[in-house]
C-alpha cells in the first residue's frame with residue numbers, strides 16, 4: 001500500500017519505518033526542514049533502539065522516503081496518517097492546532113479517495129472535527145453547497161508504542177485498535193496490518209479515541225496506586241517490591257506497571273491524564289480518581305526530595321551526582337522527566353548537581369542550567385556527597401560500587417527506581433535508600 005505519515009517525531013517516524021518494514025511504500029512528512037534533511041541522509045534525530053538500522057535499509061531500497069511537502073506525499077498515497085504533536089494547553093486540554101492545520105493541508109490537495117487516520121493521541125470527537133475540516137477545505141470542484149462529492153474516510157488508529165521499545169511494540173502489538181465509519185476504511189486498515197496478524201479491535205471513531213486515553217490513564221493509575229502503596233510501606237515497615245510481587249501473581253492484577261519510584265513522566269502519561277480530566281470535565285463528569293492519580297504522581301517527586309533533605313540535612317553546597325536523567329531508560333527523551341522536578345528543587349536549595357546519562361545529555365543540556373555533565377558514572381561519583389539513581393539504564397546494573405565508594409565524599413545512594421539490591425549496596429559500604437522499602441521513618445505533612 002502507498003502510505004503517508006505526517007509528523008516524523010517519536011511516533012510518526014517509528015510508524016513510518018515499521019510500515020515500510022511490513023511491506024508498504026511509505027512517505028514520511030515533517031515541516032521541520034532540518035529534520036527531513038537528516039532523515040534523507042539516514043540519520044535518526046532521536047535515540048530509539050533498532051530504528052536507524054531499519055530506516056537505512058528501507059531508504060536504500062526506496063520503500064521509504066522523506067519530504068516536507070504534504071501535497072507531494074498525499075497525492076501519491078491512499079492512506080494518510082496524522083502523527084503531529086498534540087501538546088498540552090495551560091489548562092491541560094490537548095492543543096489540536098497542528099492536527100487541524102494538517103487536516104486542512106491534506107484537504108486542499110485531495111483529488112481522489114483518501115483515508116485519513118489519526119495516530120496522534122486526541123480527545124474523543126476529534127475524528128468528527130477532522131472530517132468537517134476536510135469537507136470544508138476540499139477544492140471547490142468537490143463541493144456543491146453543503147454537499148461533498150469526493151469520497152473520503154476518517155479513522156482513528158491510536159498508537160501504543162513505548163519509547164525505548166517502540167519498534168518491538170509496533171511489530172508485536174497486544175492489539176490494533178481501529179475506529180472506522182465505513183467498510184472500505186476497515187478493509188484498508190485490516191489489509192495494512194495483516195502482515196502482523198494482530199488481534200484487531202474494530203470500533204466507532206469516538207470509542208477508539210477513548211480507548212487510547214483510557215488505556216494510558218489506567219496505566220498511570222496503576223503506577224500511582226503502587227506509589228501510594230510505597231508510601232504506606234515506608235510508614236508501616238513493609239517492602240513495596242514484595243507487595244508488588246505478591247499482588248502481581250494474581251492474573252487479574254498482573255505485575256507490569258507496578259514499579260514504585262519517582263513517578264511517571266514522558267510525553268504521554270502526564271499529558272494524557274490532564275487531557276482526559278479536561279475532556280471529562282467538559283462533558284460534565286468530574287474525574288476525581290484521575291485528579292488523585294496526578295496528585296500522587298506529583299507528590300512522589302516531592303517526597304523523594306524531602307527524603308534527600310532529611311538524610312543530607314543541609315543541601316546548600318552539597319555535591320549531588322545524578323545517574324540517569326531521561327524519563328525512562330533506552331530513550332534520550334527528557335519530556336516531563338521526573339529528574340527535572342528533582343534536580344530543580346535541589347538546585348533551588350543550593351545543591352551542586354552533576355549528571356550522567358547514556359543518551360539524554362544533549363537534550364538535558366537544553367533543560368537544565370548549571371548542571372555539570374560527566375563522561376561516565378565514575379567521573380560523576382567523584383567528590384559527591386550522594387548519588388541519585390533516577391533512570392534505570394541497564395549499564396548502571398554493572399557498576400563497581402566499591403570503586404565508586406572510593407571516589408565519593410560520602411557513600412550514600414538514593415535509588416529512585418528501586419533498581420539495586422539494597423543488601424549488595426550495603427555490603428559495598430553504602431547507605432542505601434529506596435522508595436517504599438520500609439526502611440524509613442517518614443512523617444507525612
Ligand code: UDX
Pocket residue numbers: 006007008009010011012029030031032035083084085086087098101102119120121122159267
Ligand atoms: C505526538 C503526539 O504529541 C502524541 O500525543 C501522539 O500520541 C503521537 O504524536 P511525538 O511523536 O512524540 O508525539 O511528538 P514529536 O516527537 O514532537 O513529533 C511531532 C512531529 O510533528 C515533529 O517532528 C514536528 O516537527 C512535526 N510537525 C508538527 C509537523 O510536521 N507539522 C506540524 O504542523 C506540526
Ligand code: UDX
Pocket residue numbers: 159160161162163164216219223256257258259260261262263264265266267268269327328
Ligand atoms: C506510554 C504508553 O505505555 C504507550 O503505550 C504509548 O501510549 C506511549 O505512552 P512511554 O511514555 O513511552 O509509553 O513509556 P512507559 O513505559 O509507559 O513509561 C511511562 C512512565 O512511567 C516512565 O516515566 C516510567 O519510568 C514510568 N513507570 C512505568 C513507572 O514509574 N512505573 C512502572 O511500573 C512503569
